[in-house]
Amino acid sequence: MGVVLVALGGTISVSGGVRGERLTGAEITAAVPGLEELAPVDVLDAHAVPSGSLTFGQILDTVAVASRAVAEGADGVVVTQGTDTLEETAFLVDLVWPHEEPIVLTGAMRQPAMAGADGPANVLAAVRVATAREARGAGALVVLNDEVHAARWVRKTHSTSPATFASPNAGLLGHVVEGRVRMLLTPPPREPLPAGLDRARLEATRVALHVVTLDDDGARLDGLETTYAGLVVAGFGVGHVPGVLAPRLGALAERIPVVLTSRTGAGSVLRHTYHAPGSESDLLQRGLIDAGFLDPYKARVLLRVLLAAGNGPRAVADAFALRG
Structure with a gap:
């Protein structure tokens, strides 16, 4: 054809x-x-x-x-x-x-x-x-x-x-x-998600993206869980944020899925190399989800699709572990 x-x-x-x-x-x-x-x-x-x-x-x-x-x-x-x-x-x-x-x-x-x-x-x-x-x-x-x-x-x-x-x-x-x-290279392995999302639910599923910046206290994140179903955080380097921001993100992660990415444009979020407040290991212990190599923009796409399909926190974390 x-x-x-x-x-x-x-x-x-x-x-x-x-x-x-x-x-x-x-x-x-x-x-x-x-x-x-x-x-x-x-x-x-x-x-x-x-x-x-x-x-x-x-x-x-x-x-x-x-x-x-x-x-x-x-x-x-x-x-x-x-x-x-x-x-x-x-x-x-x-x-x-x-x-x-x-x-x-x-x-x-x-x-x-x-x-x-x-x-x-x-x-x-x-x-x-x-x-x-x-x-x-x-x-x-x-x-x-x-x-x-x-x-x-x-x-x-x-x-x-x-x-x-x-x-x-x-x-x-x-x-x-x-x-x-x-x-020249083999494409990455794929496990397609169902395409038949309920459109009303998709439209209602809002996912925010917060890019962390110098001296960021996260004040604009207050109350975010009342209007957004999920949050992607684009952290410094390997997945770091100011120490003062970590408790805010941990509190949000108790209410909605919060995914941790890097704002750098390349490289993976780490898991257990740094341990200071606001480090990647601190944030993951507070319940944030590791996006691996996925950049913030793709992480937001994946999170919105997963949430619109009704996936809970464990399923969301598993999906990011598979694709990140």
Whole structure:
């Protein structure tokens, strides 16, 4: 059957003409040299908005559309969207994607009318990966700049560079070279979560993110448990916070799940190397959940999905132990 491409909007779709006008998926693919010879591509348009305006529900709707396409015989799926939230949406897709067929997310850093526009090359590479035998079973992948990244590890690391996407903790999975998909690493193991979340419950499940800063007393966390179902803390270094903040976080952890991550952008939270008040071992003893290598943004995605599915504290901790 070929590939189904679902177009969501973003820089790759900015027309450069009438203000607010977006290119359709068909217009995006029409600008890709050699695409017709590569594989049949059926195009679907959905949620043509900047990626900063996408919602969990819209991404899960996209997964449902992609799943139907695979059930009807598609060899793989490509999703085009803005890059601002691509690292989060790709991880959400990966959490619930149940198929062997690849689902590949891509976008662009330069608008189609700009010199050196990267959208066509990224779409071509994404379609190649979506049809590649080597990508089967890898779950959701992010493909830009002829690089293949696992959704679990990919990060946007630069505001404007076409080479913005990187996977600091694991390295990229592969490259597209002379039209050939070269997978260099084995994708991380996956255990997909159920995709059929109750949408009303998902909308009602709010998860906060608190980035710890110098001399942070956490005063704005007071009463957070009354409006949020969970909290992700982006701590210093290996998972540290000011000592004065530790009791506040411990008290919150008695009421809602509180997940401990690092704000550094790479590396794991530790468990038992430091022991001062506010250290990682102190916080874990107070009931915080270790996110391992997951960054704060992906940890928030996972925590919200887990809580919306009705998972309790033990199940949440087990899920982070498996994926972090």
